[in-house]
Amino acid sequence: MNAPENVPTCPVLALIVDGPLTAKAETDALRTLRSNVQSGLSGAAIRFEGIVRRDESDPGQAGALRPLAALEYQTYDPMARRELEHLARRIAARHRLHAIMALHSRGRVPVGEVSLVLVVSGGHRAEAIAALTEFIDRLKQDVPIWKRPLWEQPTA
Amino acid sequence: MNAPENVPTCPVLALIVDGPLTAKAETDALRTLRSNVQSGLSGAAIRFEGIVRRDESDPGQAGALRPLAALEYQTYDPMARRELEHLARRIAARHRLHAIMALHSRGRVPVGEVSLVLVVSGGHRAEAIAALTEFIDRLKQDVPIWKRPLWEQPTA
Amino acid sequence: MLTFGAAAACAKADRVTVTVGEGATVREVLAALAEQHRALRFALPNPDTGRLAVNQAFASGDHPVRPGDEVALITLVGGG
């Protein structure tokens, strides 16, 4: 995954945020990013949300689906943030993005809440979609973040 | 593109909006949609923005890039809205989405403003990305919307 | 017949008149359009697959066109 050379600089923001990713956390982050993006160049902007699903397979029960209360994300700090940013920079250069923002949760994120927000903008749709797909694939390999299921307590 | 049968119903919203798609237009539309989505099922939500780019190739000048002031979208009403909704329903069924919203502009949209917003949510990322890609490909074939370039006036 | 986009630009009008016999199908209307409006030939869909909307819905080649129907040439769309 080598980045092409001589690409224009692209605003990059990568943050680890405690708990679920709320609208406020994102708005604050985007304010920094948007001021750097020149209008009229980008033809496509995509925002991806990864959300905690209720049903996870439980390895302790032969992979059977079991209702989840939350996921607990553990991050290896500060390497996690640095790898997140490093990944964002590589993806931005490879796909000639105009801006990229990645936010990831740390700690407890209840079912239905957002643990990952990725925002990319680029000249055309194809680049933006390819960047999105590749970012998430690499995230799951290269960024030191682990998740632990917190199972819903069976009602007595 | 046949839809699988016996899929659960999915909230679908398809609207044509006059002028650029603003945050307010979208918020109003999403309010309707979100109330119907059951939390905990969706693992991925994607929001796509199509934005008017400054540089368009001008067929009147052998395809040379020429700075644009705006695009003027003409829609064949009410067929355009109906085909937009029909497309949203087909895509939702094929990719087992949990919700889909498509907004498209009518009339003048200046450079840097948004003319298309597509929001999809589904169980997993792969379905949501495939739905996004397919929706936009089909939109450009099946929905009676035409665009006319309004070129920037050269400064005297 | 209604025209839009590049087709309307070439016809220099947002509607054109096409004369067909009684009981004509979409396929026959498209053939007549090609004969009677040569400027629009570039924009014509395949007469067999048909890309006319009759009363605001896409119609196949076999679809009959009746007096009073709203017929539109839907071609070269470009939303998004």
Next chain:
Amino acid sequence: MLTFGAAAACAKADRVTVTVGEGATVREVLAALAEQHRALRFALPNPDTGRLAVNQAFASGDHPVRPGDEVALITLVGGG
């Protein structure tokens, strides 16, 4: 050496001690880890490609590990 996630669960600890000779490389540390902590074998990366972080950065198999370095086993991550 720091452990996380499933590796920490299997080691029943968030750090384990691995004894290596002076001037050992990442590759040698991984081999020693496999010997000295059998419960962690499932989680071990390929000793040649290496998947240890030394001082908070991924380190290749040849990378030397020095006294005082912070060494972490980065495996089976699962963000997103």
